[in-house]
Amino acid sequence: MKNRRDFLKTTMSGVIAGMLPVSLVRLSYGKEGGPDFTFAYISDSHIQQIKGNQFVRNWDRGLIRAVAEANLLEPKPDFVVFGGDLAQLGSKPELDHGADMLSKLDYKTYMVMGEHDYYLDLGEYWSKLYGKHYYSWNHKGVHFITLNSILTYDDWTFNRWESDARRMNEMAGLDNPNGSPFMVGQKQMEWLKKDLDKVSKNTPIIVFSHSPLQKIYKGWNFWTEEADEIQALLKPFDKVNVIYGHVHQIQYNQIGNIAFTSVMSTAWPWPYPESYAQAESHLPILTVPMNRADPFNERDATGWQFMNMHTGRVDLEFNLYNNSNRTVAFNEAKGHPEDTSFTDPANRIPAQKHF
Amino acid sequence: MKYLTLSTLILCLSGPALADEFTEEDAARWMEQFELVASEGRRLWTSPEIGTNGVVCAQCHPNAANTHPETYPKFQKQLGRVAQLWEMINWCIRNPLEGKDLAADDPRMIAMQAYAYKERRGVELDPGKH
Numbered sequence: 001m002k003n004r005r006d007f008l009k010t011t012m013s014g015v016i017a018g019m020l021p022v023s024l025v026r027l028s029y030g031k032e033g034g035p036d037f038t039f040a041y042i043s044d045s046h047i048q049q050i051k052g053n054q055f056v057r058n059w060d061r062g063l064i065r066a067v068a069e070a071n072l073l074e075p076k077p078d079f080v081v082f083g084g085d086l087a088q089l090g091s092k093p094e095l096d097h098g099a100d101m102l103s104k105l106d107y108k109t110y111m112v113m114g115e116h117d118y119y120l121d122l123g124e125y126w127s128k129l130y131g132k133h134y135y136s137w138n139h140k141g142v143h144f145i146t147l148n149s150i151l152t153y154d155d156w157t158f159n160r161w162e163s164d165a166r167r168m169n170e171m172a173g174l175d176n177p178n179g180s181p182f183m184v185g186q187k188q189m190e191w192l193k194k195d196l197d198k199v200s201k202n203t204p205i206i207v208f209s210h211s212p213l214q215k216i217y218k219g220w221n222f223w224t225e226e227a228d229e230i231q232a233l234l235k236p237f238d239k240v241n242v243i244y245g246h247v248h249q250i251q252y253n254q255i256g257n258i259a260f261t262s263v264m265s266t267a268w269p270w271p272y273p274e275s276y277a278q279a280e281s282h283l284p285i286l287t288v289p290m291n292r293a294d295p296f297n298e299r300d301a302t303g304w305q306f307m308n309m310h311t312g313r314v315d316l317e318f319n320l321y322n323n324s325n326r327t328v329a330f331n332e333a334k335g336h337p338e339d340t341s342f343t344d345p346a347n348r349i350p351a352q353k354h355f
Numbered sequence: 356m357k358y359l360t361l362s363t364l365i366l367c368l369s370g371p372a373l374a375d376e377f378t379e380e381d382a383a384r385w386m387e388q389f390e391l392v393a394s395e396g397r398r399l400w401t402s403p404e405i406g407t408n409g410v411v412c413a414q415c416h417p418n419a420a421n422t423h424p425e426t427y428p429k430f431q432k433q434l435g436r437v438a439q440l441w442e443m444i445n446w447c448i449r450n451p452l453e454g455k456d457l458a459a460d461d462p463r464m465i466a467m468q469a470y471a472y473k474e475r476r477g478v479e480l481d482p483g484k485h
Contacts, residue, residue, distance in 0.1 A: 046414075048408075048409055048410065049409070050407075050408050050409050056408050056409065056410055057408075058410075058451060088409075173401060173413060173417075174413070174414075174417040175413060175417035175418045176401075219418075220417055268414065268415050268451075269415070270415070270417065271416070271417065271420035271421035273420075275420040275421050276417070276418045276420040276474070277474070277475055277476070277477060277478050278418070278474060278476070278477075279418075292421070293421075294433075295433075295443070295446065295447070296433040296446075298450065298451065350485065354421075355423070
C-alpha cells in the first residue's frame, strides 16, 4: 500500500489534497512488472442550471474544488476519469458549464456517460463535447473499458414520453416509479464481447461504468440489467476491477475474480438502500458503509478515494470531509477487498450504522 | 334536575353517533384524507416550488430515506437542543434548497411530513435515537 503522501508535492498541497473529492488511482505491478501510474477519478457533479447563467452553487463548488485540487497532485496522474452525471438535466447550458469547469484540468480526461447527461437528447450534445459513449483503450499494460450502462428499454426511451424534457425529468428522479432499469443493450454487449476477445486473459482489466455492474437495489437503479451477463464475460480474465459512480456512497464487493468499487459524488451523498424501509435491497455484505452525512456541512460525505493497484488488485483509501479516513485494501488471503480498520464489528462506530 | 338529565340522555340517543363510535367506512375515508395529503407531500418533495434554486428534497432523500422521522424529537448537536422533524425540513429548505422557512402548521409542511412518515411506516418509534 503506497502512502498517499508519496503523491503530494508540498505540505500545503497535502492539506488540500487530503480533502480532495477525486479518486487517485495508482497502478502498481511489483514483481509482475509494468510501470506504475496513477489516475484521478471525479464523478457525479450534477451541475444544475437555475436560469440563464445561474447554476446551483453547492454543486458547482463540489466540481470546482475537485478540479482545482486534482491539479495539485504530484506526481501528475496520467489522466482523469469523470464518472458520469456531469449535468443534472442534460441541457446544453449545464453540459457546457460543467465542461468549462472540467476543462481546467491539466490532464487528459476520459468521460463516462451518466443518465443525467443522456436522456434529454440521448447523448447528442454530450457526444459533440466528448465523443463516443463507450470505448476502450490500453495504457501501460492495463486494458480500460468505458461502458455506457445507463441505457434502457427502447419502448421507455422512444415511445413513452411526449417530450424530451419530460423523458429527462422522469429519469432524473432516482426514486421515480416511472423510471426504467439501466442496461447496456444488445449492441454494446456484442461490442464488449468483441473487445474482450482481443485481450489476453492475464491482462489486468479496469471497467468504468456509471451504474454498478451488480444488482444492489433496482428501485434506485443501483443496478444494471445485464450485470450477470457482463460478469460472465469478465470471468475468464485473471484480474478485473469495476469502478462505478451513480450511488454517491462507498460500496465495495468481490464476485469471483471481479473487484467492484464505487466512487463518491462531488455534489451530495445518497442514503444506503437499506435505509428505505419499504423495499428489500442487497448492499454487498463486504461493505462497511461510509458515515452518515452531517446535514449541516454541505460538502460532507463527498470525498475522494486514493486507489493503489497491486498486481492487478485495488487498494482504496477513502478521504471523507469531516470524517475519519477509510482504507479498503485487497486481502490476498481472503481474496476480496476489506476495510483495514472497521471490518471487525467491534471496531465500527455509530455513524456507520444506517437505518 | 332529573328531568334535565333525562332529556340530555334522550337528545344524545336520538342525535348523531356517540363520539367514540365510527364505522369502517369512516376509517377508510380518513385514511383517504391522509393519503391525499401524503401524496401532496410526495409532489412537494419532488417539486422545485419549495426552494428557489430548482433543488428538490428527493435529490438527497429518495423515498424520504435518511430523514428518520421515527427518531424525532431528538437532540441536534448542530442546534444545541432537542428539535422536531419540521425544523430539520426547514433547515434543508433554507440551505440546499435556498428557500424560505415554512410555518410548522403550513399545510405544505404537514404534507411533506405526512409523506416522510408514510415512507417510514412500520418502523418502531425511537425518539432521541442517533
